[in-house]
Amino acid sequence: MTAQQTADRIGRSQALERLARVGLVAYGVVHLLIAWIALQLAWGGSSESADQSGALQTLAEEPFGSPLLWVVGLGLIALALWQLADVLRYTGALSGSGDERKKAAAKVGKCVAKAVVYAFLAYSALKYAVGAGSSSSDQQQQTTSGVLGWPGGRFLVGIAALVVLGVGGYHVVKGVTKKFLEQIDTSEASPTQVRVITRLGQVGYVAKGAALVVVGGLVGYAALTFDPSKSSGLDGAMHTILQAPAGQWLLSLVALGIAAYGVFCFFRARYPQRT
Known part of the structure; x- marks a missing residue:
């Protein structure tokens, strides 16, 4: 076979x-x-x-x-x-x-x-x-600390930051261009459901992508400063957003977007892609 x-x-x-x-x-x-x-x-x-x-x-x-x-x-x-x-x-x-x-x-x-x-x-x-x-945040800080101790470790952490930034940017593009619809078979969904799925995906992917971009920025900052405590994962990204101007509202928007992504996953389970 x-x-x-x-x-x-x-x-x-x-x-x-x-x-x-x-x-x-x-x-x-x-x-x-x-x-x-x-x-x-x-x-x-x-x-x-x-x-x-x-x-x-x-x-x-x-x-x-x-x-x-x-x-x-x-x-x-x-x-x-x-x-x-x-x-x-x-x-x-x-x-x-x-x-x-x-x-x-x-x-x-x-x-x-x-x-x-x-x-x-x-x-x-x-x-x-x-x-x-x-804790995922503690694990990431420990991993970053270990890698920074390697020869060329700062360079490797910097590459990891670029990868995370790229993934976050890809999520944003995926949300804006509606490319996520390739992951779900909506042939049996009603027109109303398709509209809901589309809106959830747009909001969800953009919000998740934005959060990942912040995560990548924190990892990059850890590489530049040689400080693994700056690499605090998604939890650190959420706290960073909260500390920004109008942080409560920005974090709330990101949270609602991530919730939209979660509901989108439910629709993916209802209408899974078949290849």
Whole structure:
């Protein structure tokens, strides 16, 4: 059986698709919780980190939190596997030439990046499920500190900052150009639902992209100042936005945008892309 046939078989697995839908819902819930923590931070303070670790900690503190986190983790693992199936699907085109090869390489890169994000979030969820979770902000600062200690570490952290800035900018462009609609099959959705999905995606991708741009800026600042404490992840980005002029309102807008992205994920689970 070829890689293409294997990918098609995996991608068409109903069991994997159902689990991937659970993963998309879980991904949406995480974003809604981040948005809620960010709103609390803007208007009254919050003891939780305004990032994925804070969202997972919030779930862990709920009744039946541990079983919920296991569901979230397994769903996100399925979502990562779904992305890896697409990687296998495009491997044949990588041996081609010209535009076909470039397009396949871009698709593979995006799928691998998404799979890594989903797998890392799944790992974090499962750690919280067994009571071993830790702050994402602290982890990023520790990682940055370790890398800065390497020969050429400042250069590597600077590259990481540029990557995050690029990802954030790509999210903004994706929201403005509505390119995110390629990720969802709206053929069975009503015209009203399509309009709602489009607006949620536009607002959600732009807001998430803006937050990532701030994260990238903080990582770059850590590289320039040789200070790993400046690299504080999404939670640090939220606090930076709050400290800006009209910070409460800006952070509230970002929070609402991230919430819109979370609801968009629910629609992706309802109308998943089929390739």
